[in-house]
Amino acid sequence: MNPTTSDEVPEKSSAHDEQIEPEDQDAQRCCRLHSEDAAYIAQRESIDCCKHGKGETDDISSLSRNMNGMLLESETVEPLVYPHTSNALDSFRLLALHPEMGSPNSTVRCEFIVRSTNEDYCYLAIRGSRGHPSLVVDIVVNGQKLEVTKNIQVFLSTIRSKTHTRLLWIREICLNAANKEERNMAFTEQQENYIFAHSCRALDMNDFMDDAVYEEADRLSSQSAKLWREIPTDELQDDFHHPQHFPISVEGTSERGDLPLPYRYVPLDVVAGEIRLVLLPPAKQYSDPIKAYLAHERLNGPVRFLCLSYTWGSSQRDNEMLLNNQVMKITHNLDKALRDLRSYDNIGIVVWIDAICINQENTQEKSRQIPRMCSIYAKAFTVWMWLGEWSEDAETAISFIGAICAAPDWQKRTPAHGYQITYNPRICQGFASLYRLLTRPYFTRSWIVQEVAMSSNPTVVYGRQRISWFQLQQAASVIQVHWDGYARQDDFDKELPRSHEEVALRLSHVHRLHYHRSLQENGKRSSLLHLALSARSTACYDPRDKLYALWDLADDARLLGLKPDYTTPAFEVYMDFAQAYIEKHNSLDIICASQEFTIGLGTWTPEWRHPATMNPLIQHILPPTVRDSSTDTAPLDRALYCASRSTRPICTFPDKKTLSCAGMFIDKIDYVLEQKGQVDILDVLRCRDIARQWCRRYGKLMPEDEVDDQFWCMLMGEEPGAIRVETHPERNSVSFPGADDENMNYRERIYSMLRGRRVIFTKLGYMGLARADVVPGMDVCILLGCSVPVVLGACDDFFFFSGSIYVQGWMKGEMLASMGTDEEIQRRFHKEKPITIR
Secondary structure, three states, X not given: OXXXXXXXXXXXXXXXXXXXXXXXXXXXXXXXXXXXHHHHHHHOOOOOHHHHOOOOOOOHHHOOOOOOOOOXXXXXXXXXXXXXXXXXXXXXXXXXXXXXXXXXXXXXXXXXEEEEOOOOOOOEEEEOOOOOOOOEEEEEEOOEEEEEXXXXXXXXXXXXXXXXXXXXXXXXXXXXXXXXXXXXXXXXXXXXXXXXXXXXXXXXXXXXXXXXXXXXXXXXXXXXXXXXXXXXXXXXXXXXXXXXXXXXXXXXOOOOOOOOOXXXXXXXXXXXXXXXXXXXXXXXXOOOOOEEEEEEEEOOOOOOOEEEEOOOOOOOOOEEEEEOOEEEXXXXXXXXXXXXXXHHOOOXXXXXXXXXXXXXXXXXXXXXXXXXXXXXXXXXOEEEEEOOOOOHHHHHHHHHHHHHHHOHHHHHOOHHHOXXXXXXXXXXXXXXXXXXXXXXXXXXXXXXXXXXXXXXXXXXXXXXXXXXXXXXXXXXXXXXXXXXXXXXXXXXXXXXXXXXHHHHHXXXXXXXXXXXXXXXXXXXXXXXXXXXXXXXXXXXXXXXXXXXXXXXXXXXXXXXXXXXXXXXXXXXXXXXXXXXXXXXXXXXHHHHHOOOOOOOOOOOOOOOOOOOOOOOOOOOOOOOOOOOOOOXXXXXXXXXXXXXXXXXXXXXXXXXXXXXXXXXEEEEEEEEOOOOOOOOHHHHHHHHHHHHHHHHHOOOOOOHHXXXXXXXXXXXXXXXXXXXXXXXXXXXXXXXXXXXHHHHHHHHXXXXXXXXXXXXXXXOOOEEEEEOOOOOOOEEEEEXXXXXOEEEEEXXXXXXXXXXXXXXXXXXXXXXXXXXXXXXHHHHHXXXXXXXXX
């Protein structure tokens, strides 16, 4: 089943950084000339065909044109007959591109010039010109019609001059592929190397393609409604198309067929909206070498494919596979995943795999393809979530998931519903195995957020076993409800946590995955900031992907005016994001996501590489639990507090590490309650007792009969929609009243609110929760445009940021109540000296 291949010119290095706008209207939509290339072309404006002994012969002003630069039906132009060239390697064709006449969208018209290799002349040699054969248009060459791929026509329309002829060499035009004799002689690496070496300049067509081309290509992709359901097997067989186009690089072929060379990528056709797809044939034995074919297909084409989601693991590429009969190095995990994958079908599987289908060594391609991944996952008929190789423990977990889903009353098997938990070693083993499955590194990958969110039919694959995402989500719900009961059993795995709160935290990533999936299902999205907060504890190999992996899910990605760029260092990406968020959203809330000082960043700039250590107070403490995430789809990014009311930030950025903003110093931290290790209910009760003692000291500000109310409201965050504690636990109680589910919600919220924070008291007698590293003497401030108060530490002539702080009695704008309206506050602080934070 070897597919037919075609040759391709080798790929060129990445483009120059600077760009200028072209003069063509069509170019403004889809292409830009890089400044250095444009400068060269401008110098060659005096080059015309007459200098090389050839003139323009047709009266193009008399021909009718359309607005796309293509021939109209009224143009009766005969198909092109290629002019003869010598069979020896002593001459070749050049393309004389005639100037634009009348309209930038006029038909592209050219002539061939045959030149000897001994002559000295100047021309541009174009790389990366291969286009998708299903998207073709006509241009005029020598007064005759030549069918070319759309990307070439767009490029020629863009690069042509208004007044002068330009000389080009484009492989797909200048070589006659239909002539076998010429193809055998001229389609060689030696000939192409000569042509490029003797050109005035070599340009890569892909370097000229602007991001608007991708946006247009993706817009044309079919965006069918999400089908959040299982897809029957027989449906997959209807109208199933295998890939047809398998281009290879001429540098990737060998004169000796028994010596395959390393795989060389062929550039994607930007105009056609191409993606790469792997055709993976079945194998007789698991140990057989992996052999596959890499196709180029249009995203909106008829080929149906699945996406493979897996953990990359080690970056070492120690394994080999044959790809289009060339050798590609792959990682150990991908090798195992492909071997499992090909055993599921006896006719071959078509699959999109990021490590193969995106050239990971080409930063320009990565920067352009990463934002398209959501469209790719949405177009795939399913996503296969490969968790790893088969193991006995994994088989126990998968079997237990099946048992849970077969018993719909599992959710109600709690003491609150009259069910008595009894010792059952098989169930205990099932819970332990399921917990280990759900806490595998796979589920904490940054990329899994969009993979689960965008796929209409994600399927979990473990060895030879498969279950649906819905079944996994049900199991995660059950394990959270029942953990306390079964974890207390004597024979329960001693290495697993006993605390329900710790389990809830460890499984919170499953909550979030299903929550974002539910948002997509209901046509809702969150901001990039709140996606990043939600996915902060995920892991990725490249620290920039902590943001880039979420880019296409965000509802404000276009507003921020930023684009994935793998040539930009990670810290610069983080700084650019923070500044863009402040400027575009008119909010300082993003600074509250900063957790600790990192060398290379301002203290106010969030550093996204490391997991969250605390709740930043600018989003909900937890997303809806797994039990509720299918129905509660309110975005996480609605404001929780309004300490600065509706004021807007007044700020500037003297440099990328410095934030100069308006605000007021209101209080200072006076006492920080010590706390060691993990928070438990006894720590909470001890904090309450200290709060009672503190209120006696400041009885006027906080009467003792209100201290309990204030204390429990603080621990619950007074979050809109939070479960309020109406009856407080007794002094030595370790549980809250009410049903078990409600009790768990109380505990989860308190645990999350206290994680990474300490109870503090201020000099004015207020009680609050601040970052664990604050010390007495630090300032507590309200900054205009920041929804929560912040802590600042003094250092010479500037301040350093020490996190957000919850202060009971400040969170609804009470401290600004006496200062007038929001507009009056804005006017007042325009005159005040700004606070400098570094």
